[in-house]
Amino acid sequence: xxxxxxxxxxxxxxxxxxxxxxxxxxxxxxxxxxxxxxxxxxxxxxxxxxxxxxxxxxxxxxxxxxxxxxxxxxxxxxxxxxxxxxxxxxxxxxxxxxxxxxxxxxxxxxxxxxxxxxxxxxxxxxxxxxxxxxxxxxxxxxxxxxxxxxxxxxxxxxxxxxxxxxxxxxxxxxxxxxxxxxxxxxxxxxxxxxxxxxxxxxxxxxxxxxxxxxxxxxxxxxxxxxxxxxxxxxxxxxxxxxxxxxxxxxxxxxxxxxxxxxxxxxxxxxxxxxxxxxxxxxxxxxxxxxxxxxxxxxxxxxxxxxxxxxxxxxxxxxxxxxxxxxxxxxxxxxxxxxxxxxxxxxxxxxxxxxxxxxxxxxxxxxxxxxxxxxxxxxxxxxxxxxxxxxxxxxxxxxxxxxxxxxxxxxxxxxxxxxxxxxxxxxxxxxxxxxxxxxxxxxxxxxxxxxxxxxxxxxxxxxxxxxxxxxxxxxxxxxxxxxxxxxxxxxxxxxxxx
Amino acid sequence: xxxxxxxxxxxxxxxxxxxxxxxxxxxxxxxxxxxxxxxxxxxxxxxxxxxxxxxxxxxxxxxxxxxxxxxxxxxxxxxxxxxxxxxxxxxxxxxxxxxxxxxxxxxxxxxxxxxxxxxxxxxxxxxxxxxxxxxxxxxxxxxxxxxxxxxxxxxxxxxxxxxxxxxxxxxxxxxxxxxxxxxxxxxxxxxxxxxxxxxxxxxxxxxxxxxxxxxxxxxxxxxxxxxxxxxxxxxxxxxxxxxxxxxxxxxxxxxxxxxxxxxxxxxxxxxxxxxxxxxx
Numbered sequence: 001x002x003x004x005x006x007x008x009x010x011x012x013x014x015x016x017x018x019x020x021x022x023x024x025x026x027x028x029x030x031x032x033x034x035x036x037x038x039x040x041x042x043x044x045x046x047x048x049x050x051x052x053x054x055x056x057x058x059x060x061x062x063x064x065x066x067x068x069x070x071x072x073x074x075x076x077x078x079x080x081x082x083x084x085x086x087x088x089x090x091x092x093x094x095x096x097x098x099x100x101x102x103x104x105x106x107x108x109x110x111x112x113x114x115x116x117x118x119x120x121x122x123x124x125x126x127x128x129x130x131x132x133x134x135x136x137x138x139x140x141x142x143x144x145x146x147x148x149x150x151x152x153x154x155x156x157x158x159x160x161x162x163x164x165x166x167x168x169x170x171x172x173x174x175x176x177x178x179x180x181x182x183x184x185x186x187x188x189x190x191x192x193x194x195x196x197x198x199x200x201x202x203x204x205x206x207x208x209x210x211x212x213x214x215x216x217x218x219x220x221x222x223x224x225x226x227x228x229x230x231x232x233x234x235x236x237x238x239x240x241x242x243x244x245x246x247x248x249x250x251x252x253x254x255x256x257x258x259x260x261x262x263x264x265x266x267x268x269x270x271x272x273x274x275x276x277x278x279x280x281x282x283x284x285x286x287x288x289x290x291x292x293x294x295x296x297x298x299x300x301x302x303x304x305x306x307x308x309x310x311x312x313x314x315x316x317x318x319x320x321x322x323x324x325x326x327x328x329x330x331x332x333x334x335x336x337x338x339x340x341x342x343x344x345x346x347x348x349x350x351x352x353x354x355x356x357x358x359x360x361x362x363x364x365x366x367x368x369x370x371x372x373x374x375x376x377x378x379x380x381x382x383x384x385x386x387x388x389x390x391x392x393x394x395x396x397x398x399x400x401x402x403x404x405x406x407x408x409x410x411x412x413x414x415x416x417x418x419x420x421x422x423x424x425x426x427x428x429x430x431x432x433x434x435x436x437x438x439x440x441x442x443x444x445x446x447x448x449x450x451x452x453x454x455x456x457x458x459x460x461x462x463x464x465x466x467x468x469x470x471x472x473x474x475x476x477x478x479x480x481x482x483x484x485x486x487x488x489x490x491x492x493x494x495x496x497x
Numbered sequence: 498x499x500x501x502x503x504x505x506x507x508x509x510x511x512x513x514x515x516x517x518x519x520x521x522x523x524x525x526x527x528x529x530x531x532x533x534x535x536x537x538x539x540x541x542x543x544x545x546x547x548x549x550x551x552x553x554x555x556x557x558x559x560x561x562x563x564x565x566x567x568x569x570x571x572x573x574x575x576x577x578x579x580x581x582x583x584x585x586x587x588x589x590x591x592x593x594x595x596x597x598x599x600x601x602x603x604x605x606x607x608x609x610x611x612x613x614x615x616x617x618x619x620x621x622x623x624x625x626x627x628x629x630x631x632x633x634x635x636x637x638x639x640x641x642x643x644x645x646x647x648x649x650x651x652x653x654x655x656x657x658x659x660x661x662x663x664x665x666x667x668x669x670x671x672x673x674x675x676x677x678x679x680x681x682x683x684x685x686x687x688x689x690x691x692x693x694x695x696x697x698x699x700x701x702x703x704x705x706x707x708x709x710x711x712x713x714x715x716x717x718x719x720x721x722x723x724x725x726x727x728x729x730x731x732x733x734x735x736x737x738x739x740x741x742x743x744x745x746x747x748x749x750x751x752x753x754x755x756x757x758x759x760x761x762x763x764x765x766x767x768x769x770x771x772x773x774x775x776x777x
Contacts, residue, residue, distance in 0.1 A: 104561065126617060126618055127596075127618070128596045128618060128621045128622070128625070200600075200601060201577070201601070203574075204565075204568070204569030204570075204572065204574065205562075205565035205566045205568070205569040205601075206565075206566050206569060207569065208569075221562065223563060223566050428519075428575075429515055429516065429519055432515070432518070432519050432522070432574055433515055433518075435574055436518075
């Protein structure tokens with residue numbers, strides 16, 4: 001049972017469990033120390049008498065290591081932060097280290113304080129104020145405040161995960177200097193922004209923002225009504241830049257390079273480079289990084305001719321990320337969703353494929369799309385219920401109708417954007433074709449999203465249904481393990497979706 | 498070899514089909530009637546006037562970028578330009594949408610009443626207008642804008658009158674647009690008591706009701722002067738101001754005026770043919 005891949009798997013799980021526990025409660029260092037001593041004695045004893053228990057001791061130490069790493073990261077996170085300034089009015093200089101985020105009634109700037117102050121702050125300013133950009137050095141006069149949680153959302157933890165512990169509301173604000181950030185990031189953002197501008201000039205709203213979402217991740221500019229309908233119809237993942245979108249983009253790039261007659265080796269390295277740049281370009285959020293890492297591992301396994309092991313690729317990507325920032329495990333919802341969905345595809349997809357007979361050809365390829373949708377949706381179901389408090393009903397249906405259209409839409413939209421730089425006439429033709437598809441997709445979303453029973457609100461029974469969903473997932477998982485299906489050999493979609 | 502030939506044929510056919518689609522869509526989307534689109538932008542006013550063969554003007558644009566979605570639904574894929582922006586007065590629920598319209602539809606001219614507001618956001622709008630090289634034209638009563646055979650006349654406020662920050666509503670450009678002999682009157686947010694003093698014939702066919710149907714914008718005496726057939730009210734669902742006021746709705750209904758309000762009817766489009774064609 002405990003072959004090498006499984007030892008790796010259990011180690012990552014133990015480490016994650018430690019982080020997860022520590023994210024709820026602070027474990028006193030005295031306890032950790034005494035427990036470590038205990039484990040050491042136990043290991044010594046099992047080394048002498050019961051060697052097969054040694055592995056157990058190893059997992060427990062890794063679990064402890066998880067707790068320690070969360071607590072250390074939390075301690076230094078706060079120590080190097082601007083917490084000590086909260087409640088004070090200051091005049092300070094900072095550098096905008098991320099793209100400004102445009103909200104309905106404000107613009108959010110994330111700035112790293114410099115000179116006599118330290119830490120990262122979130123500055124809220126009036127919309128259309130000035131043309132703030134990544135890398136701008138800004139001067140502001142305002143009061144630093146501790147973030148407050150919304151009704152149903154742990155905003156404080158959400159910001160802390162990014163290392164932000166203070167908010168400055170509508171301060172006096174000036175741009176001092178431009179281009180103080182990383183040259184590479186500025187360059188990538190410039191490319192992204194001009195690409196977006198091209199799409200924006202070719203397509204009307206809301207199609208333009210929707211296409212932007214498919215290609216580059218969620219846009220603030222998408223209207224609230226459509227966003228709500230996407231959520232109700234279970235199609236929000238389309239514009240969340242999930243592994244699904246990245247997979248489409250990567251394979252398109254790879255085939256494009258090969259089409260232009262590049263050698264496989266060169267095409268491989270260029271594709272890897274493209275994935276990395278793309279992840280950086282789109283803001284390197286946790287879910288995108290995960291998809292990017294898995295994409296690269298997939299390309300790599302093809303290059304060196306070793307079997308791609310999606311489960312371990314997923315856990316390796318996850319491990320790398322929680323090592324760098326343990327907080328995402330509990331506080332980054334998009335990361336959780338994307339991790340769970342991928343797990344679902346790995347463990348449940350073969351099962352649904354079998355009962356839906358996906359290899360048969362079908363209208364809109366519905367058998368295969370339904371198998372994919374159900375396996376991902378089932379795995380994220382507990383998370384959705386816990387976070388949003390509803391049960392999605394029409395989601396599998398709306399996805400059948402929409403998913404088969406997405407890759408061609410993305411391709412046409414991408415070509416329109418690229419051609420916009422060189423030949424606007426041709427760009428208009430591609431833009432028009434993608435526009436027709438986008439219109440159909442938005443129509444499908446609006447249709448399914450306005451069903452009265454698109455979602456069932458759970459209110460008071462939320463927690464019950466959550467545990468029920470967990471139960472179903474676990475039971476199905478155990479049942480499938482017992483059937484000893486050889487999933488990995490049946491695994492047909494090499495990169496995750 | 499054969500498969501590559503096949504794919505070339507399929508590809509060429511697809512391109513031809515696409516070009517065909519584009520052309521037909523272009524021909525069919527040609528509009529041959531002038532049209533007023535009163536857009537549902539929530540709590541705020543936004544009107545697009547699409548003149549047959551002679552350009553597009555936008556009178557106010559609502560509070561935010563939601564106007565773009567409505568424009569996207571009303572203009573065809575190939576209509577990518579709006580020529581003139583007219584701002585009634587410097588309130589955010591009238592100019593907020595202009596920022597995004599300037600970026601996307603590249604208008605050339607910005608027309609307003611010349612009254613400056615100290616609001617930082619309004620200053621930013623003026624900066625954006627300047628930075629985009631748009632002509633900034635301030636107009637007062639007596640000025641006219643000719644659009645093909647149609648005309649927009651400014652009938653208030655009078656020249657030389659200054660308005661304080663508190664009194665911005667009365668600085669509203671009052672506009673009469675005459676299309677095919679039909680008159681449409683846009684009152685901005687001006688008070689009824691102020692409007693009654695205008696020395697002009699206010700009689701009209703289509704009325705953009707003042708101040709989202711608030712009770713200080715409309716009264717019986719004013720409606721007697723205007724005598725509209727159709728009333729347009731730009732108002733958001735369940736807005737915090739309680740617009741439109743019941744009194745105003747009762748007054749209009751009492752006079753037999755057809756009322757269209759964006760919170761109930763959504764976008765309202767009026768086409769100027771032999772007779773008016775109204776769609777909501």
